[in-house]
Amino acid sequence: MYDRWSAVYGFFFLSVKNASKERLNDITYHNIKILDKIVDYNIANGIRLFRISSDLIPFGSHAVNTLRWWELFQTEFDAIGKKIKDHDIRVSMHPGQYTILNSPHPLVVESAVEDLVYHNRLLDALHTDHSNKIVLHIGGLYGDKKQSIQRFITNYALLPDNIKTRLIIENDDKFYHVRDLLEIGHSLNIPVVYDNLHNRLFTDNAERSNSEWIELCAATWKQQDGTPKIHYSQHNLQKRKGSHSDTVKTDEFLHFYHSLKNKNLDIMLEVKDKNISANKCINLIHDDTSIVRLQTEWKRYHYKVMECSSRIYCEINALLKNASSYPVQEFYTLIETALEQGTSKQGLIETCLHLWEVLKNKADEKQKNAFFTKLNMFKKDKCSAQAIKNVLFRMAALQEENDLLHSYFFYI
16 A cells, blocks of 8 residues: 555655755655555554565665664654654564575675664664564575585674564575474574465475464573564465465455464564555454444445455445444455456446545646546556556545545555
């Protein structure tokens, strides 16, 4: 959702050659303001677990960035950190694939340490406690797994204590099995994050169930580390091995969730549609089973479902009429069925006309001409569906039609 609406929810980036102090300052300020808006969104939607992008501060661990950003923007960090604390939000960060602590190359290790210093400094700037973590993979094999593990252990010992208290380690799908992580975790007293998809894709993954592995990993967490945390994702079978799915499928998630013996966990979703799946999973397992939750969610989905299937659109409307029910699994399964059918050309035309009825009273002649020109072009296959949506989105933004701006019609 955030990617398309860059003016409101998107981080800005730049290249090294354009990284002047002025540009770094401007983009850092912009990105921090976007983080503030994302935190507001999470508060409004009951999302209490959130991963902050490593790209928040451009070139945060690179020599090109000499700004003391944690001091320049401390007022902004203080305000965001207060929201995080007041609303009991837990944040984390996950350095990328080039932050390799067990590399045999000293310069790579030095760069990894600098990157961890940056991530820790950002979490400190927000005044978060040490239950707000930095997630790291062990790294590569480099031809000798035993030596590579020992290098990780040796290099970890050299880290500053304030980084050690935040660092947690995660199993991967190629080199380091959960079994390896548990040995390292117990050896170094580091909490272990269990990743279900990585374990599923590992060649040796059948000895224990998800629930059993999670119990063993949870035992590595101390009280000061906070609630044990796991990563949950589903596999996109149409893409390369290990690719995360575009969205979390309802039945698969519920099967996983109900199989857990201990549900005292923080579950981080790793999925392409981010907050959309987060809202879905919260509603699937929430103690509040008021139909209002689903009616609120339907406001976001209904134009998108209308675009794909008028039949399912009518079915969901009928489903939500019973105020005493909470048919959450059926609700999301119907939505998923509609989205899998994809956009219907006639459905998109009718949906766009519905949105026009909402917007037309405040639209000027130029906007009206732009909309109907694009609509006619689409009917003749001379422009894309996205081109029409862009016209409607711009009108909704100008008119500050917040319900439309948050409609998944524009983002899925």
